[in-house]
Amino acid sequence: MMSPNRTLRPTLLALALSGLMLLPATQAQADDLPTPPWLEERLDAWGPAPHTLPEGAPKPGAPAAWSPGPGQVSSGQLELSVENAVFMALQNNRSLAMEQLQPLITGTFEAVERAVFDPVLFAEMSLSEDETVRQFDQAQIPDQVTRSQRDRAEAGLRQSLPTGTDIELSLRTVRSESTRTDEQFTSRAGLTLTQALLRGARIDSNLASLRQARVDTQSSLYEFRGFTESLVADVETAYWDYVLASRRTQIFEESLAVASQQLEETRQRIRVGDRPESEEISARAEEALRRQGLIDARSQRAQTRIRLLQLINPSVAHWGTHVTPLDAPDPQVPALEPVGDHMQLARELRPALNEARLRVQRGELELIRTRQGLLPRLDLFVTLGQSGYASAFGDAWREVDGPGYDYSVGLQLEYPIGNRAARADAERAGLSRQQALEALGNLQQLTALDVQNAWFEANRTREQIQATQLTRELQEEVLRGEQARFRVGTGTALALSQAQRDLLESQLEEAEAIIRHRQALTELYRQSGTLLLRRGIEAPGDQAVEVSF
Structure with a gap:
């Protein structure tokens, strides 16, 4: 048996991983988990590589002044x-070096699952132009040609929470112009909340x-x-x-x-x-x-x-x-x-x-x-928005806190017949x-x-x-x-x-x-x-x- 004063204290990969805990049940605690x-x-955590020389050994090309011990x-x-x-x-040992990689590989799946609750930044920009021609039966009336342009830019942030809540905050601006109207800018700030009421509403699920x-x-x-x-x-x-x-x-x-x-x-x-x-x-x-x-x-x-x-x-x-x-x-x-x-x-x-x-x-x-899958999907959604209109980009955003607004509230129901799967x-x-x-x-x-x-x-x-x-x-x-x-x-x-x-x-x-x-x-x-x-x-x-x- 090994004597107590000669115990081994090697650095193992698993020591770096031993402090991992299960994620708590609330989103606030989940965010605190590193x-x-x-x-x-x-x-x-790996320690010396298999080809590392013993401690005190000379490097390649160095004078051979090293004396081996037990x-x-x-x-x-x-x-x-x-x-x-x-x-x-x-x-x-080569088998041990290979096995040391498995906890690292398995641990990456935690980051994948944790990313489900990470906030997502999104942005979209589009440029569109169309031309319409209106023809009349009378030969003396010329065709009317209408050209219009529409530029749209939107950016926002969305996040899913363990409570079954989806939150989306978006900012959008639209520039429209045509041969029949002057250039106009529309800006909107909106907030959308979707809360699962049945399927997906439980934190533990x-x-x-x-x-x-x-x-x-x-x-x-x-x-x-x-x-x-x-x-x-x-x-x-x-x-x-x-x-x-x-x-x-x-x-x-x-x-x-x-x-x-x-x-x-x-x-x-x-x-x-x-x-x-x-x-x-x-x-x-x-x-x-x-x-x-x-x-x-x-x-x-x-x-x-x-x-x-x-x-x-x-x-x-x-x-x-x-x-x-x-x-x-x-x-x-x-x-x-x-x-x-x-x-x-x-x-x-x-x-x-x-x-x-x-x-x-x-x-x-x-x-x-899987028990959550037995329930129908019933979601409550609420959308709130404030809009501003002006003939200039900056003025449109300054008018966002004006009288223009929109809102919507509703329910969405989904249930597969039989729910066999x-x-x-x-x-x-x-x-x-x-x-x-x-x-x-x-x-x-x-x-x-x-x-x-x-x-x-x-x-x-x-x-x-x-x-x-x-x-x-x-x-x-x-x-x-x-x-x-x-x-x-x-x-x-x-x-x-x-x-x-x-x-x-x-x-x-x-x-x-x-x-x-x-x-x-x-x-x-x-x-x-x-x-x-x-x-x-x-x-x-x-x-x-x-x-x-």
């Missing part, structure tokens, strides 16, 4: 602790899409946290697999040396007539078995090494870099916390559960939004919400199952440490006894080889039990959703999402 400056925060590469050598392995993976976008962003953060936990677990597992493979290689190398020494001793005894020649076969077979095991151990160590390098992706390393692990698991392990404590933590902190709860919330919002949408939203609730209940049950299985595995490997340690100690005693009998001539090379083989297997089982317990603890913490907290890695999603049923 839109996340995604592009400005992105570079700071977790850094020098001449194809990488000294690595488990904490450094996790830290390097959080900085350089109008804000549903925006809140769903916020929920989607939060879901992506929990998904990102779950991916980060899985990555940390994979890195720790790969690190301890490499430690185990290195230990197995060391054990086989030592056992091969012992088998070679035993073979040479047997040959010497055969030459002096102390042992029959048939015992050389047993000693040679034992040496061959040790060499066979060493070949497999070295191959396994190479595979786990490149797997570890792929996960941590060190910026100045390559596939041939030799990794030297600095940590060794402690065979003295503390007792496990009660399984009930881990299950309670999993119910609150496991990212998959919180993501499922957010899906239920999203389904509730979709149900609220809205009914289908509402029914689908209800079924989807029920499906999300069933999925949440199933995931809660599976979470309890996963946590208990992980706890039982951690407890099993913990007990196996003491059992394999005792077995190894007893096998050492057995080997010493066989060696003593072989030296005095009462034992055989076959019995001695069997004792050496049993000791080798007990050594391997002890090393594997210690490593597997460390990996089982990592898996238990991942299943309970506490792995990042226990490793001191700050990320969003450390609080439970509450869902009302």
